[in-house]
Amino acid sequence: MLNPCGPGPSIIYRDRRMNRAAVHLAAGGEAAVFTSRSPNKETPNEDVAAIVPCDGDTCVLIVADGMGGHSAGEVASLMAVREMVLAINEALRQQFMLRIGIINGFERANEAVQAMGIGSGTTLAVVEITKDEVRPYHAGDSVVLVVGSRGKIKLETTSHSPVGFGLAAGFLNSKEAMEHAERHVILNAVGSASMRIEIGSAIRLAARDTVLLASDGLTDNVTIQEAIDRIRSGKIEESVNELTSLAVQRMGSPGEGRPSKPDDLTVLLFRRQSG
Numbered sequence: 001m002l003n004p005c006g007p008g009p010s011i012i013y014r015d016r017r018m019n020r021a022a023v024h025l026a027a028g029g030e031a032a033v034f035t036s037r038s039p040n041k042e043t044p045n046e047d048v049a050a051i052v053p054c055d056g057d058t059c060v061l062i063v064a065d066g067m068g069g070h071s072a073g074e075v076a077s078l079m080a081v082r083e084m085v086l087a088i089n090e091a092l093r094q095q096f097m098l099r100i101g102i103i104n105g106f107e108r109a110n111e112a113v114q115a116m117g118i119g120s121g122t123t124l125a126v127v128e129i130t131k132d133e134v135r136p137y138h139a140g141d142s143v144v145l146v147v148g149s150r151g152k153i154k155l156e157t158t159s160h161s162p163v164g165f166g167l168a169a170g171f172l173n174s175k176e177a178m179e180h181a182e183r184h185v186i187l188n189a190v191g192s193a194s195m196r197i198e199i200g201s202a203i204r205l206a207a208r209d210t211v212l213l214a215s216d217g218l219t220d221n222v223t224i225q226e227a228i229d230r231i232r233s234g235k236i237e238e239s240v241n242e243l244t245s246l247a248v249q250r251m252g253s254p255g256e257g258r259p260s261k262p263d264d265l266t267v268l269l270f271r272r273q274s275g
Contacts, residue, residue, distance in 0.1 A: 010085045013049040013266075014078050021240035021267075026051055027059035027129050029272035032240040038217070039251055040262045046073040046122075047215045047266035048081045052088050054098065057131040060088055061268050063142050065215040067121040067189060076120035080109035080190050084126065098128055099199075102137055106190070106197045113191035121191035125157070125213050129270060134211055136200040140189045142215050144200075145224070149208040151232045155200065156224070159216075160188035184216075208233070210271045217265030218243070221250040231269060240269050 011024060013035050021034040037045035046066030053059050064080050066073025084105035091101025106124065113120055123140025134155070136144040141159035148154060158168040162185055188196055205211070210231050218227065222243065230243045244267055254260035 010050055010052045010089075012078075012081060012085070014081075015044045015074060017045065021237050021244070021269075023237045024051055026053055026270070027272070028057050028131070029270055030236045031059070031061065032236045032269045033267075034240050034244045035264075035266040036244075036248075037264050038262045039248065044074040045264045046077055047217070047264040048074075048077040049213075049266050049268050050081050050085060051268075052085055054088075054092060058098070059129050059270075060084075060098070060102065061127045061129065061211070061213055061270060063123075063125045063213040063215060063266050063268055064190075065123040065140070065142050065217075065264065065266070067123070067186065067191075072116065072118060072120045073122065076113045076116065076191055077122040079112050079116075080122045080124050083109040083112050084124070098130075099135070102126055102128060103197060103199075106137065106139065106195075110190050110192070110195045114193065116191075119191075121186075121189040123186070123215070124190045127211055127213060127270075129205065129211065129272075132205055133202045134205045134209075135202040138198055139195055141186055141219075142213065143219050145212040145214075145227070146203065146205070147210050147212070147228050147232050148206065149210075149233050151228050153224075153228070154209065155203055157198070157200065159186075159219075160198070161186050205272065207272055210236075210239075210269060213268040215264060215266040217251075217261075217263035218247050218267055220261040220263060221247040221259050221265075223259075236269055236271050240267055243267060 050062040064077035066077035087105035088101040123142040125142035146155035251262040
């Protein structure tokens with residue numbers, strides 16, 4: 001069932017235990033959201049996802065992952081997303097460029113999380129979608145991926161981690177990266193005095209391109225190629241359900257040669273309809 005998401009209030013998913021994706025109409029396309037806590041814990045889901053409608057052709061998508069092992073990660077991720085939403089809406093009201101609102105959102109989120117004073121942190125991945133362009137912004141290791149309908153990667157962010165940089169430089173392959181002992185070390189996050197915002201170039205968004213944002217609950221359990229195979233085409237809701245089912249299955253069933261790392265899992269998929 002489709003949920004309308006035109007210009008109006010933002011939609012925020014926090015501390016959820018979803019079994020299936022929810023689909024919203026946004027920016028002339030569809031956005032499918034799935035988020036659930038790790039299957040082997042009773043503490044809150046530290047991931048947060050949000051859809052921020054701007055106008056009929058424009059929206060902002062957000063995924064935040066409270067840093068595991070830190071105090072109140074779920075509070076940090078929710079605070080970061082709320083500050084981002086407030087900054088975006090403020091920029092829209094003042095008729096500023098959307099990019100200004102997003103950058104302000106990162107800075108406000110960083111200040112707010114630091115002000116908690118308990119060492120909390122969170123990743124923050126943001127995508128600005130206009131009628132024919134997409135631009136990523138991120139801090140941390142939550143991934144942004146844009147693929148064409150035939151599976152061609154048009155955009156993939158680099159995780160701000162030793163393993164992420166090693167993978168991008170070609171020193172590690174995907175299998176080695178997923179099995180690396182330091183794969184959870186993050187070098188950049190919201191809540192750090194040295195936080196930096198990585199802003200990607202705007203790229204053209206074709207009619208059937210798919211945009212994916214995800215926490216590392218996905219990328220620690222599913223390879224990028226496995227994700228692409230499931231999201232490049234077909235109904236967006238089914239794509240998310242198939243992808244997240246695979247990730248959850250891997251979390252609960254370690255096998256030789258297969259990744260398995262139980263964690264909170266969030267996937268946010270967007271595709272503009274053709275025509």
